[in-house]
Amino acid sequence: MVRGHRRLRAGSGAYRADPGFGLEAVLSAGLAAERHGDYASRAPSGDGAAPPPPFGLPVLAELPALATVLDQLNTADTALLDAVAGLADLLDSDAVEQTTGVGVEHWLAAVATQTRMDRRLLLRACRLLRRLPSLATAVRHHRISFAQLRGLTIGLRSARKELDTQLDELLTVALDELDRLDRPDPDILVRHMVDALDELDADDLAAREREASTGRFLALQPRLDGTGGRLVAECDAAATALIDAATAPSPAAVEAAGSYGAARLDLLLARLASSCAAGEVGGDAEREAGAGAAPAPGPDTGGDGGAGAATHPPAWTDQLPAPQLLLRLPFDALLDDRIPADLLSRLTGGRLRLTAAAARQLADHAGARLRTIVIDDTGAALGVGRASRQPPGWLSDVLAAIHDTCTGPGCDRPARGAQLDHATPWWPTGPQSPAGTTDLDNLGPLCATTNRAKESAGWQVSQRRTGTRTWSHQRSGLTTTTVPGTWRPANDPRRRQPPRPVPPGATRAGPDERAHDLPF
Structure with a gap:
């Protein structure tokens, strides 16, 4: 039984x-x-x-x-x-x-x-x-x-x-x-x-990818009483990830809006308003004239800041960061077109799948908006030891790329945007207790609900360097194991010799030579 x-x-x-x-x-x-x-x-x-x-x-x-x-x-x-x-x-x-x-x-x-x-x-x-x-x-x-x-x-x-x-x-x-x-x-x-x-049937994945791309659309459905409407859309993986990244609200924005969905829409409208204020929306005749027209004078064009100044975004739009995409790319995908890659998102399940060809195309066009995390067959990566309690940005991205979802048992909330939990607590829990490190073998993403309940409910966690976590509950005697999205059996026939470790940060900036000067 x-x-x-x-x-x-x-x-x-x-x-x-x-x-x-x-x-x-x-x-x-x-x-x-x-x-x-x-x-x-x-x-x-x-x-x-x-x-x-x-x-x-x-x-x-x-x-x-x-x-x-x-x-x-x-x-x-x-x-x-x-x-x-x-x-x-x-x-x-x-x-x-x-x-x-x-x-x-x-x-x-x-x-x-x-x-x-x-x-x-x-x-x-x-x-x-x-x-x-x-x-x-x-x-x-x-x-x-x-x-x-x-x-x-x-x-x-x-x-x-x-x-x-x-x-x-x-x-x-x-x-x-x-x-x-x-x-x-x-x-x-x-x-x-x-x-x-x-991975074995890359042609089928490519066919599904083409179907998603050719079937993309955006429709606006007005309400019968004219008080509003509804957006309905179908997107491929790259478009879905971009929309997700561009409309991911902060906790403060969610609290102010009253719900996550309302905060997403507010952020989307803010970005549209920012584009309008920047002069991207004008009269039909002006738009049809083409993009070759000289820009209106203003602070950035050497003008006197007269009428052109009104076309620049107001101060509140300057606070909107550029949306960033996070791509998990197996090392083998650099050498084999049949190995799929994943775009990490804040949606349920934590990832969107795409072919290696689509991943390379995305890298060529996204520039600094894309951070690529290369994953080898062992899942090993560098950490930061005990230098700080808060993980740096690149380590947070690596953890999201390794795990896909919250590491709590049975939880499928996305790892991207989740809180990072120390399996062995950073602050020692007793005189004989070890102090946890801020490193890959001790960190894992937890959604806010799981993180709040972890220790208060009596769960204790141990973690391997690969990201595999064992959860033990002393009161009930239950023990369960969660594994990261990159998990493979030790003797998986697809395993190859591990490549050299990839240094932290973006692995490819795209064709724009100025990309390294932009924020990640």
């Missing part, structure tokens, strides 16, 4: 399900006893010793209702996995239709009451098991959950059969590596395999 890389640990001691241990019997007896009010007394014990707690976590014995729910979910998950494995066996033969005269899908609808969407998902999952032997084995041995199987089925739905051998090998390695982690987040496996597919 406790599967592979989803194993539980109680406190600091490892807890694994043993086929002969009788965990199911303990849970079943305990849950039955809960209904009679004697949870502990009904659990079987061969030698009179106290029975093991549900899932190896003593705190669950204090809350039987939660233990019941978790047991029910695990039982349902196991049943679903077994059903998929059995359905796959039936589909490998014609026994159902030959014996009953009706196809499997009709039985799923009429008797199992599966909706059309669910039937398609089940049948697609069975076909994927046939293509990926390691996945079929993982399902039959309950190494993954049904939710992970569903995620893999959806995420790999466009995979070409020619890639099956490579995908199967990557899945085998990923499962083995996840087994070594302390109860890793279940989303890791799906994300890792979907990212691998983008």
Whole structure:
């Protein structure tokens, strides 16, 4: 019932399900006893010793209702996995239709009451098991959950059969590596395999990128009563990242506007007003005359500052920083056009994917608006030791490039713009406690909500240099592991020799020789 890389640990001691241990019997007896009010007394014990707690976590014995729910979910998950494995066996033969005269899908609808969407998902999952032997084995041995199987089925739905051998090998390695982690987040496996597919099938990613680019549009929909309207748009990755960077408000702006969305719109309008004040909006005839007309006299043109001065932005627009894009570029992408790159954003999920060709084109045109973080296969990067508590700008960008999202368990809020947390606190928590460093092996992005709750809720965090974090909760005994967006198994077949470390800061400024003089 406790599967592979989803194993539980109680406190600091490892807890694994043993086929002969009788965990199911303990849970079943305990849950039955809960209904009679004697949870502990009904659990079987061969030698009179106290029975093991549900899932190896003593705190669950204090809350039987939660233990019941978790047991029910695990039982349902196991049943679903077994059903998929059995359905796959039936589909490998014609026994159902030959014996009953009706196809499997009709039985799923009429008797199992599966909706059309669910039937398609089940049948697609069975076909994927046939293509990926390691996945079929993982399902039959309950190494993954049904939710992970569903995620893999959806995420790999466009995979070409020619890639099956490579995908199967990557899945085998990923499962083995996840087994070594302390109860890793279940989303890791799906994300890792979907990212691998983008790398293996660069043509598909390029096609999706072209579709997003050719389908771009901006529409304005007025309200029927004329009191306003709505913006509707479709953008490719680069455009979405630019809009996100240009409209990312500060906490003070969010508080003043009343909501994050309102602050975004205010900032967009401020930038438009800045462009208008700079003389970019004039009469239609003036605009049609072209950009070759001489600029109006003013402070920057050597004039007397007369009428032309009014065309310059007011003081408040001078406070708007230029939007900055943050590109995470694998070192291999410098040498191989098929390796994708990522634009880091403040949107849910933390990143937008694009091809290496699009990344290079962006670097050529964005100039100083783009900071590129090159990531090698090991994830190693330089830090700043204990020189300061606040990370410098380049280190914050490197952390966002490594992690994608908040490092809190199950959180998908973006890493860019998040608070940076010291796994080992900067200020020692006691006379014998070490002081944390401001370095990559001790820093990780946390959204404001997770950061506030981290220590107040009793979580303790340890971190490896790769960015992998282990979260331990003493009261409940829970332990879980989060990994960065750049995580790869130690023996990933795609790993190559690590390149030389990239110095901090932008790696490419673009064609503008003055770019290095501009703020990052």
